[in-house]
Amino acid sequence: MEKWRQSETVSRLLDAMLPVYATLAALGVGAVMLLLLGANPLEAFGALLEGAFGSTNALADTVVKATPLLLIGLGICISFRGNVINIGGEGQMIVGALTATALGLAFPESPGIVMIPLAMILGFLGGALWGGIPGALKAYFNVNEILSTIMMNAIAVQLMNFLLSGPMIDPIQAARDSQIPQTARLAAQFDLPRLIPTRLHLGALIAVVLAVAVYFLLWRTTLGYRIRAVGQNPHASRYAGIDVKRQIVFALLLSGAFAGLAGAVQVFGVNHRMITDGSATGFTGSAGFNGIVAALFGQLHPLGTIPASFLFGALLVGANKLQRVVQVPSAVIIALNGLVVVFVVSSEIFRRRREQKRLTDAMISQSEDGPPPDIPAPANVEGTP
Amino acid sequence: MTEKKTLPSGHSQILQMEMHGITKRFPGVVANFKVDFDVRAGEVHALLGENGAGKSTLMKVLYGMYQPDEGQIKLDGTPVTIHSPVDSIKQGIGMIHQHFMLVESLTVAENVALGMPSTRGPLTDLKKVSARIYELAEIYGLRVDPDAYVWQLAVGQQQRVEIIKALYRGAALLILDEPTAVLTPQEVDEFFVTMRQMVTDGHALIFISHKLHEVLDISNRVSVLRDGEMIGTIPTQGATKTQLAEMMVGRPLGEIKIRQQSKTSQTRLVLQDVCSQSDRGTPALKNVSFEVCAGEILGVAGVSGNGQKELAEVITGMRPVTSGKIILDTQDVTGKSPKVLMGRSLSYIPEERMRDGMIKEFTVAENLILREHDQMPFSRRGFLDLKAISEHSEGLIQDYNVKTPSLETTVKSLSGGNIQKLVLAREISRRPHTLIAAQPTRGLDIGATEYVHHRLLEQREAGTATLLISEDLDEIMALSDRIAVIFEGEIMGVVPRDQATAEQIGLLMAGVAETAAK
C-alpha cells in the first residue's frame, strides 16, 4: 500500500510536468525550422531562456507579460465553467482600458492612492459591460456568444480608434498636423507601484490575489456554485430553482470584467497611456486569445492558470529575445507559439490516460482474488469527457 | 446439431453464442469478473442483477462496444474477435440499449437507414427504407411512423424504433437491455408477443429486466450477476420470484408492510381545469382537475406519453399553464417559479433523474444541496459553508444508505439505484408538505425499488401529500390511496384503491371512459 502511494505521487508529479515536455517537443520541431533558416537552434533557445529567465529584468518582463494572460485566464475559468465560450477578451480588455484611462485623464490632479483603485474598478466595470452585452444577448435572445464576442472585438477596436483619434486624443497631438492616435500620458502618480526596481508592477500581485479569489468564488460561494451548476446541467439547475439566464449573463459579465481589469492594469502598469495602431493586437498583444489558452492549460482552475500564464508569458518574452539574437523573421516565433499550443493541448490525453490507468492498476493490485469494492472514481478530474 | 435456417430478416441463424471468462475493468470498478454466459437460437435467456451488477457492460462487450480485458467469445463454436459494432452487426448481433441509441434530430427512417448501404448508392433511399419498416412492423406488430422525428416520439415508440433498427440489420442474436423499463403493461404484453414471434422464427434473445414476473413470464433460462460475478444460471421452469430475488441481492427480501387506512386531513394540492401544451405546441393537458390531501398518495396511472411529463412540469412550475388554476396549501401558485414553489415546501422526484434531478459532473455533496444551496445553513451571506454541507450530506448518505466511495465522488460514477437514492434523500429530507414523484423506480432493481416504496409510504405516514405518477401499474396499485388515470391529457377517472381492479384501470388507461368512476 505504502509503495503504491509513493509511485502514485511520483506519477502525479510526472503528469504535472507534461506541459513542459510538450513544450520541449514543440521547440524540437522549432529547432528544425531554425536550422532550415540557417540559425543555430542552441544559440536561439539559449536566447529564449535568457530572454525569459536570464536576469531580474527578464523575469520581471516575463511576469509583466503573464499578468494580463492570468487576469483574462481567470475570467475564462469562470465563463467556461459556466459553459459560456468567451472569445471577446480582446474587446473587453480594450474597453476596460478605455474606461479606466478616461477616468485617469479626467482627474489628473487626484492622488494615486485614490485614483488607482478607482481606475481598476472602472476598468473592471468597462469589461463587465462589454462582456455583459453578449451575455444578455445569449441569455435573452439566444445569440450565440462565439459570434457576438468575435463581433464585439471588432467593434471595440473601432471604438478605440475613434476615441483615441478624437475625444480622448493627446492635446499635444491634436495641435499637430500628424495626429498620432494616442492619449496624453497619465499623471505619474497613477503609475502602478513597482514591486522591485524593474518593470514588474503591482498588477502581477493583484492578479495572483484575484486567482485565489476566483478559486473561492467558484467553489466557496453560492454564485460560483450556480454558475458551475448551470454550466454542467441547465435542466437540473432550472428544476432546482436557479435562474439559468441570469447565471449566463453573470458568467460572461464576470469574464469580461477580468479582461477589462487586465486592460486597466496594462495601461496603468505598463503603457501609462493608450495608443492605437488601428488593430486590437497593438494594445492587447493577443492577450484575449492567449488568456484562453493559459486558462485551458491550467485546466480551467484559477490556481492552475497561474503557472500556465507564467509559462506562456515566458515563451512570448523569450521568443522576442530569440528573434533579436538570431535575427530570424518574427514570423517564425508566431509559428513556434502555435506549435507549442498544439503540442501542449495534445499532451492532455496522456495525463488523462495515466489517471485512469492509476485507478485500474490500484484496483488490480488490491484484487488478487475476487473483485474489490469500488474505490474512488476520479472526483472532478478536469478534461475527462 | 440442427443446421442453420435463414431468418425472415434475411440473416442466417446463430445457433449458439458463448462468452468465456469475460473480465472488464473500468477506472475504479471491476464491472465483470470471469463471467461465463451463453445463449442459443430459439430461446430467451434472461440476465438479472442489481444496479451496477455489470449486465450492460457484459452485453456491450458482446456487442463490441467494449473490449474485454480477459475472456473469449464463440459463435457456433468458433472463436470470434469483435472490435466494434461493425463486426458484431456483420456477425448478426443486434442490441437494444438501455439508454436509447437514437439521433433525436433525425426521422425514424433516417435512424434506421443510418450506416446501412443504400440501394441508390451515395444517395439515401428513405422510401425503400420506410417500405421495409412497414414490412417488419407488419411481421412483428411494431407500429411506427417512419417519417416522424425521433424527438416527437414517446419512449414506448422509441423502443420500437430500436427494435426495428436491429431487425432491419438482420440481427439473429438480439440483446435487449431493460427494454420493458419504459413500457406500460399493455406495451409490455405487445412487446412479449413480438419477442415470442422472434423466438419461434429462430432468433436468440438476451433479455435484461428488473421485473421478475416479466422474466418468469418470457424467458427459458435465467442467469444472475452480482457485483460483476456470475452467481448462476437456472432454467426458468420451477424458479420463483423470491429465489431469483435472493440470488440477486444475496439476502432475503421483506414484503411491503400492510398499510393502514390513511388519515386524510386538509387538502394540500388542488388542480382546477388545468390546460397546458406540449413542447410541440399541441394540447397536452385538457382540463385536468384533482386534489391531493395530506397523508395520502394519489397515483396517476397511464400509458407513457399521455401527459404525465407535462402534468409533473406544470405542478412544479417548469411549464406554463394555458388555463386553469393550481393551488398549493390554499394559495394560488399558478405560474409561480420553481423557486417559489420550493419555498412552499413542494418536493419533486423528476422522471429523468440524470437530466433533471442530478448534475452528474458534481460531487455527491454538491448534488445533495442543489435545492438549498443558497439557504442557511449551507450558505451564509453568499458563501458556502462546506462543513455544514458535508455534515448534512454525511447524514443523508447514512440514513439512505447510499453506496458511494466518498462525498467527493462525482455522481456520474454511481449506479442508477444509488443515484435515485440521492434524489430521494435530497427531496424527502426537506420534509415536504407535497411531493411529486414521477416514475420513481424506473430502471431500479428490486432492492432499490423496495427501498423507494418504503420511503414513499413513510412520507405518507408523516402526513405528506404525494402525487405518484407511474407507468408501472403494480406500483400504483401497491402504493396509492386513490388512483387517477390519465389518457391523452385527460383524467379519465379517479378511483379509490380498494374499489379499483387492474382490469378497470387498464380499460381507463386504454381510454375507455367509465361513467361510474367520474
Add this chain to the structure above:
Amino acid sequence: MIDQLFTEAVLVGILASGIRLATPYLYASIGETLSQRSGVLNLGVEGQMLLGAFTAFYITFTTGNLWLGVLAAMFVGLLMGLAMAFVTINLQAEQGISGIGFYLFGLGMSDLLFQKMLGTVATVSGFRPIHIPWLSDLPIIGKILFSQNILVYGAYLLVAVTWFVLNKTTLGLKIKAVGESPQAADSLGVSVSRIRYLTVSVGGMLSGLAGASLSIALLNVFQQNMTSGLGFIAVALVYFGGWRPFAVMGGALLFSMVNSLQLWVQVLNIPIPSDFAVMMPYVLTIIALVITVQRVRPPSALTKPFERGH
C-alpha cells in the same frame, strides 16, 4: 445625402461587391459548417486560409498556372485539416485551443514562407471575370450576377452541393448523426473518427481554397496576415446561419454587403466618423440575429471528443 445611396450605380456596386466579398467567407464557412455538423469546432480557419492564400499565390506566381495554384492551396489546406483532425480526434485535444494553435501556426508559417520564398509583395494576374454570354448583358443583374470570376461562381455552387450532401446522401446522414449523437452512430458501426476526419480535412481544404480565392482571384497579391480576421468572421457566420448552408450564405452576403455599404457611406462623404462606418457590418450582424430570434441549437456533440463508453 443618404438618398445618394439609392442611385443605381451605388446599389449595383453594393450588390456586386457584396457577392464578390462573400466568396472567401463562403468557402471557409461552408467548410466550417461541415466540420461543426460532425461535431468538430475548427478555430484554425484563419491560419488555413493564410497558408492556402500564400501557396496559391506562390505556385501561380512561379508556374503561371492558376489551377495549379488552386490545387496546391487545397492540398495545403487538406494537410492542415488532417493535422487538426489527428489532434482533435485521435488525441482528443480541446478543440478550441487546438484551433487557436493552428491559427498561430498558419499565421506565422505563411508569413515566414512569404519572406523566404518571395521576399517582397508582388502581383499575379488572377482569375478574370467570366462574362456569361447575354446573361451578363442583362441590365443591372447582369453586372451583379453574371460578371464574376470562376471562383466566385464556384463558391455559390458549393453552397448548393453542400446542402445536397447534408440532406440527400447517406454521407450527410452519417455526418449529422455523428455530430448529434456519436454514441448512436458508433453503435451502428459508423466510424465516428472516419467521418470527422473527412469533414475536418474537407473543411481545411475549403479554407485553403478560400485563401486562394483571395490571393489569386479577388486581390491577386499576397501579404502577411492579409486575411486579418476574415477567418474568424467566417466561423462566426456558421453560427449566424445556424449550421444550414443557405442560411450561412445569407449571413455571408449580409455581412459583405453591409461592409461594402459602409465603404460607400464614406466615399459619398456622408458625415459619419469612418470608425463608426467600419463598425456597421459587425453591429448589424448582431442586430440581425437579435431580431430574427434563433431557435436552432448547435449540434449536440459539438466540441465533445468521442470515446466509446463515455
Add this chain to the structure above:
Amino acid sequence: GGTEEAATPEVFKVAVVMPSAINDLAFSQSMYDALLGIQTEMGAENFEFVYSESMFVVDDAAAAIRDYASQGYNLIIAHGSQYGSSLQEIAPDFPETSFAWGTTVDTFGLPNVFAYEARSEEGGYVMGVMAAMLSESGIIGVVGPIETGDAKLYVDGFAAGVAATNDAAQVNSNWIGSFSDVALASEAAQTHIGAGADVMTGTAQMVVGAVGVAEENGVLWFGTQSSQTSLAPSIVVANQVYRWEVVLNEMIELIKGGTYGGQSFLITLENGGLVIDYNPAFTLPAEVTEAAGAAIDGIIDGSIKVTP
C-alpha cells in the same frame, strides 16, 4: 555623455524596431532600405545593423528597445510613432546610447533622443497636382488605414494639391480602419471606381490590394513611402519615396561627434529625403511633368505653403 574616444567605436552599430515587416513596400521597408543603403555605402565592416520587425505590440517593442540599449548599440531607432512613450521612459536610463524616434518632431527635451519626421504632405501635394491634371472624371479616390499620423499628413497634402490645381475635382477618402485588411482595401478601391474615380492613391501596407484593383481597371495610381511601381508598372504614375539616409547620416555624424540627441529632423523635398520617383514605363504628358516640377520648386523655395 562620456569622452569622444569611448563614444566612437570603429564599427557603428544600429538597432531598429519597426511596426510592420521589412518588406511591406511601405513604412518599414523605407527604413530598412535606407539602412541597407548606408551599409553598402560605409561598408559592412564599419556599419552593422539589426532589426525587430512586426513589433506592433507596444510593450514588446519597449522590451526590445531596452534590450538593444543594454547591449551597447550606438543608435537605436524606434521607427513608429506608437513607441514614443516607451522611449521617453527608457532613454534616460542609457545616457551613453542615442535613440531616434519617428515619425514625430518630439524629443521630450532629452539629450539622447533624436526625432525625425517626413513632411509627406509635400510629396502628397505634388502628387495631388498631377492627379488633378490626369483625372478626366474629376473624381479621385484615396484609400487609407486610420486618419492619423503619416497617412493623414500625406492625404491632407494630396487633397490640397488637387484643390489647388482643379477646385472642381473631388477627392473621396476611404479610411478602412486597418493596416492589414488587404481585402477591404481592394474593395474600397472597387468602390472608388464605382463612384467614378479614374485616379487613386493610398498609404500604408494594405493598399497593395487597392493597387491590384486599379491595375485591373486601368485606373492610375500614386504610391507613397516606398516605390510601388513594381506592383503594377502599367498604371503607377509616380511614388513619393522616403530616403531616411539623409537624416540618418546626419545623426550618425552627430553621434560620432558626441551629440546623442536633442535635435529633430525632417525629410523634405528640399533636403532630398523625399523624392518623387516617376515610373519610367509610364509616359506622362509634358505639361503634367512641368506642373509637378513647378510644385516641387514652389514647395522648396517656399512660394507654396502646404499646410494641411
